[in-house]
Amino acid sequence: FEITPVERLAERFFEDGEEGALPLPEGILAPCFSKKSGKVRWMPVTHVIRHRTAHPIVRIGLDHGGSVRVTANHSLFSFSPQRGIHPVAAAELKSGDYVLTPREIPEVPEAHRVTRVNLLDHIPQGLSIGHRWYVYGVPQSLIDEIEGSHKVRQKIDPASKRPQYFYVYRNIAIPVENFRVSYRRHHFLPLWFVLATSLVPELPGTKLRTYQVGTGKPTDLPTEVDLTSDLAWFLGLYVAEGHAGAGQGALTLGLHEESLARRAERIVQTTFGVTTRLWVRSSSLRLSFYSDVIVLLLRRWCGDGAVAKRVPEFIFRAPREVRRAFMEGLYAGDGSNSHPKNQLDYSTVSPRLANELAYLWRFEGVLAAVKKAAGGKLGRRPKPAHRVHVFGTDLDVLPAFPRKTKTIGNKYRRFPTSILNPQNQHRRMHVEMTRAGALGALLNSNPPFSNAYLDRLEGRPVPRRRGRFDFLLREKGFMDATGGPTTLAREGLALASAVEWFGTTDLLLTRVESIERVEPTPWVYDLSVPGDNDENFVAGDRGPVFVKNSRGQQGLGISGAVMYGQLTTGKASKIVSKTADMDVAYLVELILDTKKNRPNIVSEDFVVWEKGHGTRVEIPLKGRFVGGKQSVAEYLRATAIVNPHARITYKPPDSEPIVFERATEDMPPKTK
Numbered sequence: 001f002e003i004t005p006v007e008r009l010a011e012r013f014f015e016d017g018e019e020g021a022l023p024l025p026e027g028i029l030a031p032c033f034s035k036k037s038g039k040v041r042w043m044p045v046t047h048v049i050r051h052r053t054a055h056p057i058v059r060i061g062l063d064h065g066g067s068v069r070v071t072a073n074h075s076l077f078s079f080s081p082q083r084g085i086h087p088v089a090a091a092e093l094k095s096g097d098y099v100l101t102p103r104e105i106p107e108v109p110e111a112h113r114v115t116r117v118n119l120l121d122h123i124p125q126g127l128s129i130g131h132r133w134y135v136y137g138v139p140q141s142l143i144d145e146i147e148g149s150h151k152v153r154q155k156i157d158p159a160s161k162r163p164q165y166f167y168v169y170r171n172i173a174i175p176v177e178n179f180r181v182s183y184r185r186h187h188f189l190p191l192w193f194v195l196a197t198s199l200v201p202e203l204p205g206t207k208l209r210t211y212q213v214g215t216g217k218p219t220d221l222p223t224e225v226d227l228t229s230d231l232a233w234f235l236g237l238y239v240a241e242g243h244a245g246a247g248q249g250a251l252t253l254g255l256h257e258e259s260l261a262r263r264a265e266r267i268v269q270t271t272f273g274v275t276t277r278l279w280v281r282s283s284s285l286r287l288s289f290y291s292d293v294i295v296l297l298l299r300r301w302c303g304d305g306a307v308a309k310r311v312p313e314f315i316f317r318a319p320r321e322v323r324r325a326f327m328e329g330l331y332a333g334d335g336s337n338s339h340p341k342n343q344l345d346y347s348t349v350s351p352r353l354a355n356e357l358a359y360l361w362r363f364e365g366v367l368a369a370v371k372k373a374a375g376g377k378l379g380r381r382p383k384p385a386h387r388v389h390v391f392g393t394d395l396d397v398l399p400a401f402p403r404k405t406k407t408i409g410n411k412y413r414r415f416p417t418s419i420l421n422p423q424n425q426h427r428r429m430h431v432e433m434t435r436a437g438a439l440g441a442l443l444n445s446n447p448p449f450s451n452a453y454l455d456r457l458e459g460r461p462v463p464r465r466r467g468r469f470d471f472l473l474r475e476k477g478f479m480d481a482t483g484g485p486t487t488l489a490r491e492g493l494a495l496a497s498a499v500e501w502f503g504t505t506d507l508l509l510t511r512v513e514s515i516e517r518v519e520p521t522p523w524v525y526d527l528s529v530p531g532d533n534d535e536n537f538v539a540g541d542r543g544p545v546f547v548k549n550s551r552g553q554q555g556l557g558i559s560g561a562v563m564y565g566q567l568t569t570g571k572a573s574k575i576v577s578k579t580a581d582m583d584v585a586y587l588v589e590l591i592l593d594t595k596k597n598r599p600n601i602v603s604e605d606f607v608v609w610e611k612g613h614g615t616r617v618e619i620p621l622k623g624r625f626v627g628g629k630q631s632v633a634e635y636l637r638a639t640a641i642v643n644p645h646a647r648i649t650y651k652p653p654d655s656e657p658i659v660f661e662r663a664t665e666d667m668p669p670k671t672k
Helices: 006-011 140-147 176-186 191-196 229-241 255-272 292-302 320-334 351-363 392-397 435-443 449-457 466-475 487-503 557-569 632-642
Strands: 020-023 029-033 040-044 047-051 057-062 067-071 075-080 084-089 098-102 116-118 134-136 151-154 164-169 172-175 188-190 207-211 218-222 224-226 242-244 248-253 275-280 285-290 343-348 369-373 385-391 507-518 524-528 536-539 545-548 573-578 585-593 598-607 614-618 648-650 658-660
Touching: 006 047, 006 524, 020 557, 029 098, 047 557, 057 098, 067 545, 075 098, 075 507, 098 545, 134 191, 140 164, 140 176, 164 176, 172 176, 172 191, 176 188, 188 191, 207 292, 229 242, 229 248, 229 255, 229 292, 229 320, 242 292, 248 255, 248 292, 255 275, 255 285, 320 343, 320 351, 343 351, 351 369, 351 385, 385 392, 435 449, 435 487, 449 466, 449 487, 557 573, 557 585, 632 648, 632 658
Parallel strands: none
Antiparallel strands: 020 047, 029 040, 029 536, 047 524, 057 067, 057 507, 075 084, 075 545, 098 507, 116 224, 134 188, 134 207, 151 164, 164 172, 207 218, 242 248, 248 285, 275 285, 343 385, 369 385, 536 545, 573 585, 573 614, 585 598, 648 658
16 A cells, blocks of 8 residues: 555656656556445556646645645536536636545455565565574475575685585575575575565465574564554554664653553564563653564654654555554554544654545544644754644544544534535535435525425425424425425425435545645646546545546547557557538548647648548557457457447457447437
């Protein structure tokens, strides 16, 4: 799991100066919503896009402290009962508008979930060289397999006096003498060799033996540990209060926090089996644990130094109870619920930790506010602090930090009345996402009266004082002289139903706080995430927000295909088009101006074309012609499934044409 800028992802695949759309390896997923159901789900990211643009870059700030940076012509999403979910260009947004964000990020797909952690997977091969780290418990069958590999005779280095024999296993050499004298007899292998030969998946249930510096005392660590709530709690406490040195790590706690220190000590001993010591100082407690491997792992999992602390990536992929245990450990170490109201705070100088903590809360269905504040005065260069706030009923997620007062719930879970009825100054800024709540906003009424108005309009019996209800409904134009609902009332009920539907989705409306123009960058980036209707993905700093991606309904779109052909061959694309009432067809050759993001016509003419009507596009391009799942035929097969109204004929270069017949004569509705 990784929260990373699109730019950083793109730089892994694009070469210097290269632009266009590049396919991504399988297995990269991103959260996006379905416009039809409003549910958020994980979908494959198929392409990453990089290009130049003449449009200005803007940063959109949200009221909870989150932000997203996009080009002014890029779209986010909003919702209104009249229009439903719809895209809105960044240039059209203004302060006070609302954009769509996820109510909750769903659990990662089953194949990516984590319940056990293999320590060897998290140790880089390069960092294992030069250490006395060995994997014990290697099965005899693997020992025999290595011993059966071919041998070579060579010098270890040019300064060696004589050459030695080596087994070469999976292109990695290991000395025959060491193997026969030690490794074969005691069934172990050096860790560097295990990592270099990718043997980790084949060695379950083994132990990692290290030797203490100075004493030479061996310490055995399990190579696999269960990702339990206790371990997650300890990792959270370490992120808050931990630090690492050469060969040892430590937690520094207050004198009043002995129970935290004792619990952490027990977890370290039972999980990893390493030596610990609890020091009592004049003003603090220090829990030290001694293992160079554990220190290395904690640095890689949790970051090194306060400004670089982060959430271990596997915590995002862990079960819900494990994620919450991590947060309880984090807040137990450095959180605060001292505010007299229902407020839980966490302060950090690590911007990455603040961002990841905001996303971690969203996995729990909580919109955490992240604000930047002046940092402390420690160090030569004091860092600004980032404060993560959680309010109201959201504190119920962590039972260790109970609410102090009664509350009616968080306003972000309700519907903004300004969207429902912009002209009406309702006495409440937000209403419940129910039909009665929405109708009450239209009538400027509060519960429980809004329920009575809904019953009256739908013909259900209402309590006494019915005349008062009828009077207001007539005054607002919702009831006619006969006591029946008017057209305005029926329209209002339809709007109320739309609001109630929105309340069943995984989406929230978040208020735009600011829009500012920022310095342009040489490149702009985007992702391609297939979906239904308006395709989208989650982006944003200090909390997620939905942005529209650069795909058309069926794929990268014809503009993306033309750009790819132009980048690979430098040649223009040719388009021939003709309607049924035309005698000749229109022919145009064009290339794309990537700096101005518009087409330039190379030539145009009218030509004779035997087709009665239609459009023909010719794009010269370079690519690899492959078979299997990535083949053109398989892509067209999938295209035919999602476009049952189309008849597709494919002419491969080395075989007979393949025809995908249309399955229906009904055309899809025209796009808006």
